[in-house]
Amino acid sequence: MSELHYLTATELARLIKTRQVSAVEVLRAHLDRIDKVNPAVNAVVTLAAGHALEAAEAADRALAAGEPTGPLHGVPVAHKDLHDTAGIRTTYGSPLFAEHVPEQDDLMVRRLRAAGAITVGKTNTPEFGTGSHTVNEVFGATRNPYDLSKSAGGSSGGAAVALATGMVALADGSDMGGSLRNPASFCNVVGLRPTPxxxxxxxxxxxxxxxxxxxxMARTVEDVTLMLGAVAGFDRRSPYAIKEVFAPEPEQGVAGLRVAWSPDLGGLPVDPRTAAVTATAPAVFEGLGARVEQVELDLEGADDAFRTYRAWFYLLAHGDKSGLGPNTAWNVEQGRKVTGADLAGAEIARSRLYQRMAAFFDTYDVLIAPVSQVPPFPVEHPHVSEINGHKLPDYLSWMRSAYWVSVLHAPAASVPAGFTPEGLPVGVQIIGRPFEDARVLRVARAFELATGHGRRRPAL
Structure with missing residues (x-):
């Protein structure tokens, strides 16, 4: 019990429900951890200690009174600074909103609170979540806890670091081009991009x-599954919300599953250190009884489709703002160049890609591949500019192994896969058929249990 801050969310929820520990005790252990380690990594950028203490005390009173409790009752959680939190500052990582305090919670925040989770604070993100390196003009950079000179990834970098260092048991995030998967890979935690x-x-x-x-996001696949069960579910305000109730698959391993392995997602340059770590994954699955086959992947059209839709979205979301940071402004300018013909081409390319991958998944149950093409890079670098001698044309290009997958409308998890010789974390990406989030998590759980890489903690 001396390290409550590193217990899993599943275990904390059980201990609180059986009243072996109180929600207040759990919260204070995590607040103490934040006080000790956050100054070194800059992951939690707005702390809501008073709010959290009131919620934890209320959680304990509810248990004492025998009131019904949710699956996350008393478990500390942090929210990405893109997600609105009523009464708690939400800046979106932008000086334009440096003192913004929303009046309402986002749906995800509301569902986490309804499940009993205790909001501890907000985690750092680049401006409007733009890019896979967590740095902004409001709070500065978030540092990788395994090497403080390195990037934590992004855009959910603050969330990943808060988890890796035991500041919270659960964290939410968002993913357009890899923002749940890349920081999970960089920080040795688990992140799931669910089916849209x-x-x-x-x-x-x-x-x-x-x-x-x-x-x-969480430190274990089991905790990610628990959290997904709390936040998934239909909402009629979203036109493509899934009505099917999320239900985890039993932990029955992966024996007999057909696993496709792509070391480079169809020809992308991959740093040799990352390649060496991820290349160990196929043997793990073979040892678990899966049938593994290396494949030549055809993701033609993914790059153009992603970039076109992303540019269009940035113009839509931020085209009316002045004073934007350079990355966000660049994306808006790309959006101003998008034509109707560009959107038509992107739709055709994405549709054809979807049908090719539907045929691919007739043969294979899951696809495994690197999450990121590089290990964590120096924190002072704005982005990766070269991989294996390949010069990259812009700050987006190093994220292709993640953002090409975003176009597939498929669930994808990042799970710890090992470490480089320098001790930097590397994740493997497990990609499933659209809507088969439970299958992806089952496979990820089997890999996690077989390897144990996620149990290694940063030496802060």
Whole structure:
């Protein structure tokens, strides 16, 4: 019990429900951890200690009174600073909203609170979640806890670091081009990009936009599954929300499953250190009884489709703002160049890709591949500019192994796969058929249990 802050959310929920520990005790252990380690990593950027203490005391009173409790009763959670939290500052990582305090919670935040989770604070993100490196002009950079000189990834970098260091048991995030998967890979935690609509994201401006999805992060697949069960579910304000109730698959391993392995997602450059770690994954699955086959993947059209839809979205969401940071402004300018013909081409390319992958998944149950093409890079670098001697044309290009997958409308999890010789974490990406989030999590859980890489903690 001396390290409550590193117990899983599943275990904390059980201990609180059986009254072996109180929600207040659990909260204080995590607040103490934040006080000790957050100054070094800058992951939690707005702390809501008073709010959290009131909620924890109320959670304990509810248990004492025998009132019904949710699956996350008393479990500490942090929310990405893109997600609105009523009465708690939400900046979106932008100086334009540095003192913004919303009046209402986002749907995901509301569902987490309804499940009994205790909001501890907000986690750092680049401006409007733009990019896979967590740095902004409001709070500065979030540092990787395994090497403080390195990036934590992004855009849910603060969430990943808060989890890796035991500051919270659960964290939410969002993923357009890898923002749940890349920081999970960089920080040795688990992130799930759910099938679009699994966790609805109602919007007044981009209700039909499916590239960006909210989702769960945790230190274990079991905790991600628990959290997904709390936040998934139909909401009629989202036109593509999934009505099917999310139900986890039993932990029955992966024996007999057909696993496709792509070391480079169809020809992308991959850093040799990342390649060496992810190349160990196929043997793990073979040892578990799966049938593994290396494949030549055809994701033609994914790049153009993603970039076109992303640019269009940034113009839609931020085209009326002045004073934007350079990455967000660049995306808006790309959006101003998008034509009707561009959108038509993107729709055709994405539709053809979807049908090719539907045929692919007639043969294979899951696809495994690197999450990111590189391990964590120096924190002072704005982005990766070169991989294996390949010069990259812009700050988006190093994220292709994640954002090509975003176009597939498929669930994808990042699970710890090992470490580079320098001790930097590397994740493997497990991609499933659209709507088969439970299958992806079952496979991820089997890999996690077989390897144990996620149990390694940063030496802060």
């Amino acid at each position: 609509g699994r966790v609805p994201a109602p919007s007044d401006t981009a209700a039909w936009y499916t590239l960006s999805v909210p989702g769960p």
